[in-house]
Amino acid sequence: MTDSTHANAPQTGHYDVVIIGAGPSGSVAASLLHQQGKRVLVIEKQHFPRFSIGESLLPCCMQMLEEANMLEAVNQAGYQFKNGAAFNWQGRSTMFDFTNKFTPGPGTTYQVERGHFDKLLADTAAKQGVEIRYGDTVAAVDLSATPTLTIVDSAQHSYKISAEYLLDASGYGRVLARLLQLERPSSLPSRTAIFTHIEDNIDKVELGDRPFDRNKILISVHPDNRDIWYWLIPFSNGRCSLGVVAEPHLLGDLETDTSNILMRLVNQEPYLKQLLAKAKIVRECGRLAGYSANVSTLATDKFALLGNAGEFLDPVFSSGVTIAMQSASMATRCIVRQLEGESVDWQAEYATPLMRGVDTFRTYVQAWYDGRFQDVIFYESPNPKIKQMISAILAGYAWDENNPFVTESERRLNMIVELCQ
Structure with a gap:
């Protein structure tokens, strides 16, 4: 869409909803609101395409993409098909087939380079009629009356925009969490991810008797330290996203050559070392430190936080984009009702239901790191029905109240941990 030169667009104005950020949650929310006849403006600080991690989607995302009339564009983009997750530790392999799950709904999705994927969603929203301004930064917010944002464009000109409602999809x-001082420490320990893209040459x-399935994300655990894990996400162009996650003291001095640290750790895991024997790094290594985050308030009658702008857990089960899109779908339903004069209880109708799914994911993230869920995943003779229920959660269906492993996630997980031990 337009650059922040705004050749034909007035730089001030009043909108039904202003959305901060044109990533997956912002683009989906903008599309859903536009479909309902609402006047929407998206403010995006960066210029697309831009690099991002979170490249392995979950099947649950497909429902929100369909809702936003974006599924056809995604299906035609040539992304790597994905039907599950594979796990690897100390020579043991196991996998979850997302088509064999407890919850109804799509069982397959894609693995995507996010620069291309996020631009595709934003471009699709723009084609639908959504106004997006790139290169503009939100500098201040005033909620004392009608929500008003102070925006600085790429030429450093300042202007104001008002809206009936604000969505933070940044x-x-x-x-908004920063400007309104809503940030709170996460309950999860601080961890660091280092990552790159490789020409994998797999x-x-x-590979002998351990073939590699490009249709699944591969999550590997360090053979000697279960606090260190790796992701390998194949793309359709012969490349992979490769990353390692650990508490910072386990990674060494990241101010030195990050790519050497990454490959040294990769070579400590025998199957990854074998898989990536001929791999070549094709982009500079990135790192993300202390990424887990929390907030004091997710929503009021003037604003709501979507996805990572509110709470981010951990990359281990690729829940980030799913939570982002789910929050967009849930928030926009509430906004439409509020704009049409209904009273909305934002805590009861948005924050609490959203957090039910987030807290389900949190149960499994915490249990991954304390080893309980790893014991379950690598258990050699799982109960097929229980595996289907867990498969549904790993496929993103963490809001399915019919799944006992959602409604009583901690108790049910502890029950099967005991069975596995």
């Missing part, structure tokens, strides 16, 4: 930028490696 991801790790966490714009098809040139002799």
